[in-house]
Amino acid sequence: MATIATTAPHGTRHQHAIRTAKPGLFIPSFSLWQREIVRFYRQRARVIGVIASPLLFWVAFGAGFSHSFSSGNAGASGSAFGYFFPGSIVMIVLFTAIFSMMSLIQDRNEGFLLTVLASPVSRSAIVLGKVLGGATLAAIQGLIFLLFSPLAGVHPSFAGVLLAAVVVLLISFEITALGFTIAWPMDSTQAFHAIVNLILLPLWLLSGSLFPADKASGWLRAIMLANPLTYGVDALRNGLDPAAHTDHSLPINLAITLGFCLVTFATSWAVVNRRTSKPAA
Amino acid sequence: MPSTTLEPDAAAATPASHSDDPIVLSSLTHDYGTRIALDHLSFSVAPAQIFGLLGPNGSGKTTLFRILSTLMVPSGGLATIRGFNVATQPAQVRQQTGIVFQARSLDIKLTVEENLRHAGHLYGLSGKHLRARIADVLQRVALTDRAKDYVETLSGGMQRRVELAKGLIHSPAVLLLDEPTTGLDPGARLDLWQYLRMLRDQEGVTVLVTTHMMEEAEYCDRLAILSEGKLVALGSPEELKSTIGGDVVLFETETENAAQSLAARMAGRFEVAPTALGNTVRLEREHGHRFLTAVLDAFPGEVRGVSVSRPRLEDVFIQRTGHRFWTEATDASVKEKEGID
Numbered sequence: 348m349a350t351i352a353t354t355a356p357h358g359t360r361h362q363h364a365i366r367t368a369k370p371g372l373f374i375p376s377f378s379l380w381q382r383e384i385v386r387f388y389r390q391r392a393r394v395i396g397v398i399a400s401p402l403l404f405w406v407a408f409g410a411g412f413s414h415s416f417s418s419g420n421a422g423a424s425g426s427a428f429g430y431f432f433p434g435s436i437v438m439i440v441l442f443t444a445i446f447s448m449m450s451l452i453q454d455r456n457e458g459f460l461l462t463v464l465a466s467p468v469s470r471s472a473i474v475l476g477k478v479l480g481g482a483t484l485a486a487i488q489g490l491i492f493l494l495f496s497p498l499a500g501v502h503p504s505f506a507g508v509l510l511a512a513v514v515v516l517l518i519s520f521e522i523t524a525l526g527f528t529i530a531w532p533m534d535s536t537q538a539f540h541a542i543v544n545l546i547l548l549p550l551w552l553l554s555g556s557l558f559p560a561d562k563a564s565g566w567l568r569a570i571m572l573a574n575p576l577t578y579g580v581d582a583l584r585n586g587l588d589p590a591a592h593t594d595h596s597l598p599i600n601l602a603i604t605l606g607f608c609l610v611t612f613a614t615s616w617a618v619v620n621r622r623t624s625k626p627a628a
Numbered sequence: 629m630p631s632t633t634l635e636p637d638a639a640a641a642t643p644a645s646h647s648d649d650p651i652v653l654s655s656l657t658h659d660y661g662t663r664i665a666l667d668h669l670s671f672s673v674a675p676a677q678i679f680g681l682l683g684p685n686g687s688g689k690t691t692l693f694r695i696l697s698t699l700m701v702p703s704g705g706l707a708t709i710r711g712f713n714v715a716t717q718p719a720q721v722r723q724q725t726g727i728v729f730q731a732r733s734l735d736i737k738l739t740v741e742e743n744l745r746h747a748g749h750l751y752g753l754s755g756k757h758l759r760a761r762i763a764d765v766l767q768r769v770a771l772t773d774r775a776k777d778y779v780e781t782l783s784g785g786m787q788r789r790v791e792l793a794k795g796l797i798h799s800p801a802v803l804l805l806d807e808p809t810t811g812l813d814p815g816a817r818l819d820l821w822q823y824l825r826m827l828r829d830q831e832g833v834t835v836l837v838t839t840h841m842m843e844e845a846e847y848c849d850r851l852a853i854l855s856e857g858k859l860v861a862l863g864s865p866e867e868l869k870s871t872i873g874g875d876v877v878l879f880e881t882e883t884e885n886a887a888q889s890l891a892a893r894m895a896g897r898f899e900v901a902p903t904a905l906g907n908t909v910r911l912e913r914e915h916g917h918r919f920l921t922a923v924l925d926a927f928p929g930e931v932r933g934v935s936v937s938r939p940r941l942e943d944v945f946i947q948r949t950g951h952r953f954w955t956e957a958t959d960a961s962v963k964e965k966e967g968i969d
Contacts, residue, residue: 363801363832365710366723370752378749386737458731462794465697465729466750467722622701622718 372475375468379476380483383450387484397484401439401492429501430591433583434556436511437518437576440489441551444519445543447481448526452536474527474615481523482516489515496587503587510586510597517604518579524611531618555580560594575607650675650710650724650802650834651696657704658691658857665691667857668705673850676832678824680848682839682941684953688857689838693806696836697727709802723751726800728791730807736780740771740790743779744797751798758797765793769823785816792823803827805837809844821847842941842953853945860948865941872939872947875916879909879923880933890930897926905952912939912947 387393454460463473493511496503503511526543533539553567554576560568571577581593582600593600651673658666666688673679681689694700695707698718706713712720734743741762748758766772769789779787788808795803805824809817821844827833828849837848845851846865853861853868861868881887887904894902894909898919902911913919916936924931945953 363724363799365720366798366800369719369723370750374749374752374754378746382735382738382746385742386735389737457735458729458733459735461699461729461731462727462733462747463750465699465722465725465727466747467719467752468750 370466370468370472372469372472375472376476376479379463379473380480383447383477383480384483386450397443397488398491401488401495404435404439404492405495405498429588431556432496432501433580433587434551434554436489436492436515436583437554437556437580438551439492440485440515440519441522441547441576443488444481444485444522445526445529445547447484447523448477448530449536449539450481451477451527451530452533452539455534470619471616474524474612474619478520478523478527478612478615481526482519485519485523486516489519501587504589507586507589511583514579514582514586514601514604517601517608518576518583521575521579521604521608521611524608524615527615528611528618531615550574550576553577555594559592575603575610578603578607647672647708647711648675649673651679651836652708653705654707655705656692656695656702656707658688658695658700658702665857666695666702669852669854669857669859670705671852671859671862673834673836675834676828677849678828678835678837678847680837680839680845680851681854682842682845682851682945683854684840686856687854689840689854690806691857692854693804693838696804697725697729698722723798724801726795726798726803728795728803728805728808730810732787732791734779734787734790734794736778739776739778740766740782741775743790744794747794748797753798761797761799765796768796768826769793785812785819788812788816788820789823792820796827799831800833802834802836805835807838807840809839809841817844845941851941853941853948855945855949861944868941868944869939872912872943874912874914875936876939876943877911877913877916877920878935878937879931881907881909881930882932883907886930890927893927894923898922903946903950905946910946912943 387397451460454463490512493508493515496508529542529546530539533542553571553574555571560571560577563571578595578600581595582597582604584591584593585597585600595603649672653669653671656666656669657664669688669692681692683689691700695702696709696714698714698721701715706715708714709721710724712724714721735746738746744762744765745758748754748761753761762775763772766775769792771786771789771793774782774786779790782790788811792805792808795805803824809820812820824835824837828835837844839845848865850864851862851868852859863871879887879890881890884904884907887907887909891902891904891909894900894911900911900913900919902909904910920934920936924934942953
């Protein structure tokens with residue numbers, strides 16, 4: 348390194364043209380998405396966690412459930428577990444999706460985020476890349492879980508499985524984007540944990556995963572109807588068990604779930620886009 | 629060679645100022661509520677220059693760095709990089725600027741090459757052009773053979789070089805570095821300065837570097853010295869030092885009180901303006917060694933130690949601010965300000 352020639356002292360000014368090449372949306376968000384995935388599979392413990400937790404769920408709870416419930420809110424399949432099945436997928440997806448955004452806080456604390464923010468990449472690319480990264484991991488977990496649906500006595504058609512897969516993707520996306528919005532202003536993973544715990548459990552309990560909204564009392568029913576996740580669970584039920592009664596029709600369920608994806612994405616975009624006279628990161 | 633990217637739609641980006649200087653500050657001001665972090669700073673940085681921002685912690689250089697890197701909007705005044713306003717045209721500013729932050733910004737779970745590819749993607753580079761840039765910057769920082777290694781396996785000095793390579797991936801005309809040699813051993817420190825000089829000389833890059841180290845400030849072509857958000861000195865290290873007449877003479881006494889009393893009596897007896905800093909009396913004087921004997925004769929037994937030296941940058945700071953570069957006061961206020969500055 349000591350042999351660096353310094354031949355052209357001050358003689359080469361004005362050779363830098365003004366750069367105007369704007370990075371598009373696709374390449375930067377793909378790059379951020381790819382980073383999430385690469386980081387994931389290089390940390391073996393995370394891979395094991397994502398694959399093993401649905402399996403464990405089936406071994407530990409599946410067997411027990413099928414014996415404990417003989418009747419109740421059974422779907423057309425006749426199995427109580429069939430009723431809980433969509434809610435179980437949602438729970439697994441929910442946790443993985445929202446906690447994947449813990450990486451945002453880590454990125455901030457490690458300084459990685461600072462360089463991303465100081466680059467000319469658009470804010471929507473940052474949100475899209477990060478959220479798609481987390482959503483992909485959550486969706487993979489949900490899809491693994493979905494593979495075991497015959498064990499629950501649920502035998503959906505091929506189209507039903509496809510629909511369920513799409514719904515899993517949408518739920519993964521909206522919940523990850525929600526996690527993004529919560530994680531953005533935070534600098535401690537403990538604080539994130541606390542807030543997420545506060546939100547996540549009610550969100551899931553009142554989503555129709557445990558009991559249907561039409562059996563709930565007035566105010567509880569109102570909350571359940573206002574909970575966007577209710578429509579995701581319902582849509583999943585539409586796919587897995589088309590004959591089962593659901594509170595809303597499939598188009599409404601899909602439309603509201605898609606709408607919530609857009610709302611959470613827009614919220615994430617808005618929090619990232621805020622430029623202030625306070626330190627950004 | 630720098631490969632610059634000029635798209636046909638260049639007209640879309642209209643500069644906010646037409647100065648030829650790549651970095652211009654005009655009455656730039658910033659406050660955090662009641663505390664003023666930057667107080668009407670005005671100066672400009674010429675092209676292909678290594679410009680140092682020197683100041684103790686809490687002097688405002690981190691605030692200025694954040695504003696120039698478009699991560700914070702200043703509360704008043706104007707700052708431009710290559711003509712673009714950092715407050716209102718962040719996208720254009722970001723394209724002209726390479727930034728190396730003080731903290732590590734690399735993803736240690738990725739390889740050197742993956743980190744650089746990722747950085748390139750964020751600046752709109754891809755494909756063959758990006759591969760060529762990666763090869764080029766790696767060669768520049770002499771890390772071609774470590775391209776496939778995970779960042780976590782590299783030494784601190786090497787990681788810093790990867791940071792530099794990352795900042796250079798899009799061939800920026802302006803490079804901003806925040807305390808770039810923090811945590812480096814002396815050898816790695818010299819290497820880094822060597823790279824910065826090479827960038828200046830071979831590629832005409834304008835380099836702005838913040839530092840709190842006097843020895844490093846000496847390497848800069850031009851310096852702005854900040855104290856409590858104000859610009860206290862501006863010029864090349866040689867110019868600044870030459871503003872101090874003659875030698876710097878220090879007299880060490882037993883106590884602080886003794887220093888103050890000695891300073892007062894010295895001012896009465898000789899035509900000098902000494903300052904008492906702790907238990908030391910400090911003054912600037914032509915032919916310091918001759919003056920020294922006169923003082924020792926006049927006040928026998930009061931002086932415990934003496935020194936005569938050519939002025940250093942710290943002397944410039946003391947002369948302009950009336951206090952030492954590192955004082956107990958700054959240390960205390962640093963702790964208090966750390967949360968926001």
